[in-house]
Amino acid sequence: MTKAEEMLDIMLDFSKERDCLLGVCGAEPVEGAAFRVGGRKPPFASRPIDERLDPQLYLKGAKSVLAIGVPFGESLLPASDGGRTGYVCSMASGEDYHGRVKGMLTELRDMLLEKHGFRSIILVDSGALLEKEWAVKAGLGFWGKNCIVVSPGKGSFFNIGLMLLDAAVKNRHAISGGISCGSCRRCIDACPTGALSGDGYILDYSRCLSYLTQKKTLDEEEEEMLGGHLYGCDECQRACPWNKPGSTWVEKAKAAHVSLEWVSRMGEEEFEMTFKRTSAGWRGIETLRRSAWSMLKR
Ligand code: SF4
Ligand code: SF4
Structure with a gap:
């Protein structure tokens, strides 16, 4: 060998x-x-x-x-026990x-x-x-x-x-050769902000909720676009038929619905114990509070 x-x-x-x-x-x-x-x-x-x-x-x-x-990873964020909630996408809610x-x-x-x-x-x-x-x-x-x-x-x-x-290693076989989206366009139709348009494959970051929910400051139009998204968005992935309900990786990918009231008043210590441990923590407490306030005032 x-x-x-x-x-x-x-x-x-x-x-x-x-x-x-x-x-x-x-x-x-x-x-x-x-x-x-x-x-x-x-x-x-x-x-x-x-x-x-x-x-x-x-x-x-x-x-x-x-x-x-x-x-x-599975969500580490506390589920809301009532009131208005904000969506934290499945990529960001876990460790x-x-x-x-x-x-x-x-x-x-x-x-x-x-x-x-x-x-x-x-x-x-x-x-x-x-x-x-x-x-x-x-x-x-x-x-x-x-x-x-x-x-x-x-x-x-x-x-x-x-x-x-710096070692030359290659797959023995093509793993997914020949498979593509074909005529499907479910993700394009499911995108709430029109960030995917035309025939897809190109993303307008300035309209994508993954970007907007991490942006430090938002104008009126951008605040409106948040809808119920506190951090990130899964819509174009949930719509995809390759994410089959019931399959292990899809079941693990649980989004979190957290209390907006709680986030808007969250202190540093609570932030450290919750969001800071997740992939939604890197942007800091202020961006999350800002988004929560933007949603609560509408
Ligand atoms: S993450 Fe959300 S906003 Fe961004 S392209 Fe996908 S569906 Fe559209
Ligand atoms: S929903 Fe999935 S399969 Fe359909 S076009 Fe989008 S990425 Fe491709």
Whole structure:
């Protein structure tokens, strides 16, 4: 068995044991990525697009990119016991995924290093490479019209983490080759703000609730667009037929409905005990309070 084959076997065993998606591909830049990202770059993506496409900028001599997809964690937020509620999307209501995904990749890297030497770098939402592009290239799923990676086996409720390696490893088979959205447009029709329009595949971040609920200041029109969304939005994923009701990863991906009254008056200590532990915590208490007040005044 070659070094590459042995490494691939360790990776595949790990993904089975840890119930995550895993794929690995060559590190040549992804074709067509600049088009999919479109002219509208979210302000959180601080680096220029072309700097986010080339693994060599992050690991000189990179030969492979490994991508994993880890299901969302269960909600840590207290359910409302009455009154008006705000929606916290399923990605954000559970334990902060950055540490969880990075921990898994570190564990896998250590297992690989016990057998073979290589250099690597782990990237989880670090603002560096475009994770979704690499997840598709590595074979985790296909590009949905909602601009989210859809796995034919698991759906789309998962977080992505990447490891760049200077060892050449590749999938033995294409994991999801040939599958696409076809004529479906359920996500486009389900989007409450028109952030997905036309034939999909391009997202207008300035209208997307995932972006708006994280934005520090909102104008009147943007406040109106929040509807009942306190943080994030799942509508285009819930509408997707690949997220089959009853399947394990979809069942895990529970959104939270929290009391707006509670959030609007939440103190630092309560924030630390609740939101700060989740993926909705990074933007801080003020943004959450602001959104809660915006909704309560309407
Ligand atoms: S997350 Fe919500 S607002 Fe954004 S594209 Fe999907 S449905 Fe539309
Ligand atoms: S809802 Fe339909 S069009 Fe949208 S991502 Fe899912 S399969 Fe594709």
